[in-house]
Amino acid sequence: MARRPGKKLPSEKGKRVRIDLRRNRGKPVAKKDWTRQVREHGLEEVDTRSGESVTAKGDLSRKRTVVVRAGDADPARFNGTVTAMRGLFAEVDDGERIWPCTVRRMLRSRLIAERHPVIVGDRVRFQIVADEQGRQSEGVIEEVMPRRSELKRVAGRREHTIAANVDQVVIVSSADLPPPKPHLIDRYIVACSAGNMTPVVCMNKADLDAEGSAATVLERYAALGYRTLMTSAVSGTGIQELGDVLRGASSVIAGQSGVGKSSMLNTLQPSLGLRVGEVNVGTLRGRHTTTTAELIKLEVGGYVVDTPGVRSFDITAVPRHEIEMHFLEFIDLVPHCKFPDCTHTHEADCAIKTAVETGDVHPERYASYVRMFTESDSRGHAESSPARGRH
Numbered sequence: 001m002a003r004r005p006g007k008k009l010p011s012e013k014g015k016r017v018r019i020d021l022r023r024n025r026g027k028p029v030a031k032k033d034w035t036r037q038v039r040e041h042g043l044e045e046v047d048t049r050s051g052e053s054v055t056a057k058g059d060l061s062r063k064r065t066v067v068v069r070a071g072d073a074d075p076a077r078f079n080g081t082v083t084a085m086r087g088l089f090a091e092v093d094d095g096e097r098i099w100p101c102t103v104r105r106m107l108r109s110r111l112i113a114e115r116h117p118v119i120v121g122d123r124v125r126f127q128i129v130a131d132e133q134g135r136q137s138e139g140v141i142e143e144v145m146p147r148r149s150e151l152k153r154v155a156g157r158r159e160h161t162i163a164a165n166v167d168q169v170v171i172v173s174s175a176d177l178p179p180p181k182p183h184l185i186d187r188y189i190v191a192c193s194a195g196n197m198t199p200v201v202c203m204n205k206a207d208l209d210a211e212g213s214a215a216t217v218l219e220r221y222a223a224l225g226y227r228t229l230m231t232s233a234v235s236g237t238g239i240q241e242l243g244d245v246l247r248g249a250s251s252v253i254a255g256q257s258g259v260g261k262s263s264m265l266n267t268l269q270p271s272l273g274l275r276v277g278e279v280n281v282g283t284l285r286g287r288h289t290t291t292t293a294e295l296i297k298l299e300v301g302g303y304v305v306d307t308p309g310v311r312s313f314d315i316t317a318v319p320r321h322e323i324e325m326h327f328l329e330f331i332d333l334v335p336h337c338k339f340p341d342c343t344h345t346h347e348a349d350c351a352i353k354t355a356v357e358t359g360d361v362h363p364e365r366y367a368s369y370v371r372m373f374t375e376s377d378s379r380g381h382a383e384s385s386p387a388r389g390r391h
């Protein structure tokens, strides 16, 4: 993300050469099929394997023009951060401008095989290519750097990474419309803990919390030591504090559709003009107004990813016996269970269950643990159960 002083734009410095590329042997997939998948499942849900050979027109030609720096044997390579994914195109910020980039086929196959396609927040190395007219308008991502953090979820049996290299996740619920779902907060907290990010628990629509029940839910998390925020995008309550939380960090704003994630960011920085949707009064569900995860640079300093709301959010890559480690208040209690392999579900003399009875562990936190434990199979992956997806 940092600007590299003195770096010249490739147009000023590079010379173009033709290089051989391996012809794409993948079976072409009808574009309409991919478009249909995107429309039905959203960009994040589409299985990229099936759309692999669609948009990258460069993949279909044998030769491609790449920019070579004077004196360099190899084509020039640039470093950047992926700020958005649109179909098979990534937008990459090299600190000076945004480049639309495709992903090199070889890399794409490997990443897909490892179930980690290029995602927002990824640090990448890319090459600039020129089009038929010689314009250097596009890049090809050649390498994705190791990620220091990942926010993941599961949809059905498929694992999906939402964002990479973020420091913290602001887990947004709303006081009402839709009402808070503590279980969803707990799932996000486990995902943060497992993915190496700090959770911040935020309750938006404070203006609708007439009875203070949302504030009570928030206190539960404050008591556990998590940073909490009560905000209102409408009245402006807590928005300055939100700015303080986001300043200087890279953050993901996550939570159900309709809780006001985009609205909060608009109130913080009106120039963003993010699209905001209505909540369906019948189902109390948002309308999935935000459709792509995008990395946004904030005036207060820092970067934020406004994500599309999710209906289901599951932990992944957390073996079921490790789930307990991500419930902070369980950690000191676990050694006091009678059985060393206690799962805290059906066993006698379980320190966690005793703590629930004495009020030291909140019953809803315990219920969240049990639900996550029973829904996860022994390898830690979600089982596709018909109940999944309803929160």
Ligand SMILES: Nc1nc2c(ncn2[C@@H]2O[C@H](COP(=O)(O)OP(=O)(O)OP(=O)(O)O)[C@@H](O)[C@H]2O)c(=O)[nH]1
Pocket (backbone or CB within 6 Å): 204, 205, 206, 207, 208, 231, 232, 233, 234, 235, 255, 256, 257, 258, 259, 260, 261, 262, 263, 264, 275, 276, 277, 278, 279, 286, 287, 288, 289, 290, 291, 307, 308, 309, 310
């Ligand atoms: N009363 C009240 N309404 C709010 C507040 N924040 C957002 N809303 C309303 O909630 C609805 C949904 O807001 P969005 O910002 O689109 O919600 P979102 O979380 O970004 O939703 P998705 O993009 O679908 O995930 C809109 O009608 C907003 O006007 C708030 O603080 N108070």
Ligand SMILES: [Mg+2]
Pocket (backbone or CB within 6 Å): 261, 262, 263, 275, 276, 289, 290, 306, 307, 308, 309
């Ligand atoms: Mg939104």
Ligand SMILES: [Zn+2]
Pocket (backbone or CB within 6 Å): 337, 338, 342, 343, 344, 345, 347, 349, 350, 351, 352, 353
């Ligand atoms: Zn136990």
